[in-house]
Amino acid sequence: MATKEDMKMTDLPKKADAKGVLYVGIDLGTSRTSVAASNGVRETVYSFVGYPKDVVAKKLLKKDALFGKEAVEKRLSLDLYRPFEKGIIKFSNEETSSVTPEQAQKQMQAAKDLVRHALGIVKSRKDELIYGVIGSPARASIKNKEQILEAARGMLDAGMICSEPFAVGYGLDLLEDTLVIDIGAGTVDLCRMHGTLPAEEDQITLTTAGDWLDQQLYTLFKRKAPKADFTIHQVKDIKEKYAFVTDSAEPVRVELIQNGLPTVFDLTEEIREGCRKIVPPIVQAIHQLVSTFDPDFQKKLRDNVLLGGGGSQMIGLGRVLEEAMRKMLGSGRVTQVEEPTYAGANGALKMAHDMPEEYWKRLS
Ligand SMILES: Nc1ncnc2c1ncn2[C@@H]1O[C@H](COP(=O)(O)OP(=O)(O)OP(=O)(O)O)[C@@H](O)[C@H]1O
Ligand SMILES: [Mg+2]
Structure with missing residues (x-):
């Protein structure tokens, strides 16, 4: 669900057939994957997957796949993957078409295994349906969104893609007059919240992250x-x-x-x-989103900038952004989310609870 245009989906598993539904919010980040579920589980894992390189590595590690920190630590014995580079499945872009189909297939397998691992942590019951909202970069292409859903096929009964900064705003009930900026490892994502689902022009994704x-x-x-x-x-x-x-x-x-x-x-x-160096592109993007907003609400938007994501923890970033906004736009107030690690997953979970059936896509 990145925008109004491509949000509506169909073909839901019948909730009535199962004993219940477990809702899950998933933030598939370039550097970290976080999940928050309606059974209270919250976990985060570094977005690395590694497979033993050979028979000796396999004997040593005694596993078919390693995840997160453990995969990084044992990387000398592993083929290491970071499947969600820039929040999308690596190698799945047209620009990187130099990649062979085998490599693309391996990346997809790594993406699937990471989703499986993250959902495994959630510990759903066998008789539950799992409905998951997955965060993606604000301007991920339709193809990227389909691939992200593809990675979750068979593990979620129903899924929905949601723009990551929108999920952050939604999770904190900041549904209007707020400009959310999520500074991740692969992307900086901006989204202006104005009381409806976001459209393309409400969002910007930068790769200067x-x-x-x-x-x-x-x-x-x-x-x-x-x-x-x-x-x-x-x-x-x-x-x-x-x-x-x-x-x-x-x-x-x-x-x-x-x-x-x-x-x-x-x-x-x-x-x-x-x-x-991270500041000018962000200020430029803020300027674009503020200056093209309804003039009656521009001041409110400028004075409600919300910073999230791991990169928002740089000392003094809020203040430097405020100064730059004052020079460029006359005023600016920036606040920080309290939980940069889980803000996206929490918001996605909240959306999962709230979304009516026609927004979901069947994946089982
Ligand atoms: N104190 C800090 N100061 C600056 N950067 C930091 C700090 N702590 C973490 N980071 C950076 O934040 C980034 C990770 O943030 P986050 O976990 O939000 O990214 P992600 O969700 O995995 O990536 P993306 O959203 O782009 O897919 C990394 O680049 C990391 O180095
Ligand atoms: Mg992120």
Whole structure:
């Protein structure tokens, strides 16, 4: 359910035939997959799936597939997949058509296994129907949405796709005059809430998100410490620990390996410069969504910007966005969601409860 236009769906399993319905909200993120269910279960798992590379790996690991942190830790023995890069099933885009059908098939299998794993955590009863609302990037294409539903086929009895930032707003009952911004690993998603389902023009998806930021920081760190050895994983860890965008900050001193020796580098300026790169595209997108809104409600929208997603935890981001909005639009007020990890899944669960039958698509 990303927009009004493609929302209505049909062919529901008959609720009356089963003992009950378990509703599940699922946030299939690039970096984390979170689920919230009507039986009270809430879980999050890193969106990695790994399969043993060979017979020795299989003997060592004693499993056909590993998920989340465990998969990352054992990655040397595994073919590792991150199936929801940019919130869509990787390799399923036209732009990446260089990928072979076998690779695409493996990605789809990894996506399915991850959905199965996430739903396994929910522990539904055998006689329950499972209805799941799945979050996707705000502007995911119709094809991407179909593929996401395809990944859930056989595991959900009925499913629905919902734009991730819309789910965040819905979950917090912020149904009108709110601009939701969800800063994830693969995408930054914006959605303006105005009391109805969102249309295409209410939403923007940017790819200048957490993973992109890691690349920017990597380049800046290399400039500062050209002879140091470090990986993009380390850059991400450093970012998650120190990310900030303010003028003033505590110095950030980080130990990196250089010529085999731990060496301390001051990366304060690099982190500030890198993290600030995420701001202009977001401000531009805010400007677009505010300036094309009904003029009578523009001020309300500017003064109700809600930040969510892992990337929203950068120190000072709200304040820097407010300053930029003041310069560009005259005013701006930004608040942070309290639970960046579960805001999307909680909202999707709430929608699952509320949606009438004609919005669901049969998947069993
Ligand atoms: N304190 C922090 N400062 C900056 N970035 C952070 C911080 N903590 C986590 N992140 C980043 O947030 C991103 C993960 O956020 P989130 O879990 O919302 O993404 P996702 O839902 O998996 O991705 P997407 O929505 O794009 O599919 C990662 O890029 C991570 O490095
Ligand atoms: Mg997300």
